[in-house]
Amino acid sequence: MHVSAQSQITNHQSQIASWESHWAPYDDSIYGPALEALRAEDVVLDIGAGDLRFAVTAAARARRVIAIEQQTGLIGAGPWPTNLEIVIADALAWPFPTGVTVGVLLMRHCTHFRDYARRLRAIGATRLITNARWGMGVEVVDLLAARVDFGRLTAGWYACDCGAVGFAAGTPDAITQESLERAAAVARCPACGWRP
Numbered sequence: 001m002h003v004s005a006q007s008q009i010t011n012h013q014s015q016i017a018s019w020e021s022h023w024a025p026y027d028d029s030i031y032g033p034a035l036e037a038l039r040a041e042d043v044v045l046d047i048g049a050g051d052l053r054f055a056v057t058a059a060a061r062a063r064r065v066i067a068i069e070q071q072t073g074l075i076g077a078g079p080w081p082t083n084l085e086i087v088i089a090d091a092l093a094w095p096f097p098t099g100v101t102v103g104v105l106l107m108r109h110c111t112h113f114r115d116y117a118r119r120l121r122a123i124g125a126t127r128l129i130t131n132a133r134w135g136m137g138v139e140v141v142d143l144l145a146a147r148v149d150f151g152r153l154t155a156g157w158y159a160c161d162c163g164a165v166g167f168a169a170g171t172p173d174a175i176t177q178e179s180l181e182r183a184a185a186v187a188r189c190p191a192c193g194w195r196p
């Protein structure tokens with residue numbers, strides 16, 4: 001049977017989209033840096049909180065944690081920390097509350113990064129702790145950071161509001177230590193329709 005490259009890509013994308021709703025815990029290599037990035041005064045919105053293992057630990061570090069998870073069956077009987085609020089809902093549809101200072105999106109196969117980041121900005125959150133863009137490790141996204149026009153990038157890493165990351169082409173002499181160590185924030189990139 002011949003399978004075209006386009007249908008292979010489409011199958012791959014729909015597989016990733018369906019992985020988004022699966023629950024799988026991470027380990028301390030993810031939870032450790034994510035917890036370190038929390039501040040005592042934070043009000044945390046943990047999006048796709050799974051069985052709440054991160055949210056419970058986060059509640060010991062932050063002022064308040066709101067954990068949203070769509071699968072009722074993952075949530076045990078408690079008891080839960082008094083500063084942990086559990087919301088069983090679809091995070092794509094549930095209106096994010098005001099007062100949140102930081103989002104947590106530990107969801108490696110997330111296909112709605114732009115939507116979550118945009119809605120966090122809209123309620124005044126300033127940081128997003130996530131493994132969704134790079135797929136490994138944890139980054140703390142500054143939601144207030146100015147984004148560079150993709151066309152102005154010289155050689156170096158970039159991370160886009162759409163959730164894509166990559167290395168912008170350029171001549172070797174344009175590569176600097178900074179462009180290797182820091183990813184430029186962009187609002188549009190080739191993966192989401194940016195064209196020269």
Ligand SMILES: C[S@@+](CC[C@H](N)C(=O)[O-])C[C@H]1O[C@@H](n2cnc3c(N)ncnc32)[C@H](O)[C@@H]1O
Nearest residue numbers: 020022023024048049050069070090091092106
């Ligand atoms: C890979 S698991 C990670 C769970 C948790 N963040 C952790 O690190 O332990 C992703 C979780 O996100 C949840 N999820 C995905 N999309 C969701 C949505 N739209 N609304 C609520 N939960 C969602 C899934 O049900 C699943 O439990």
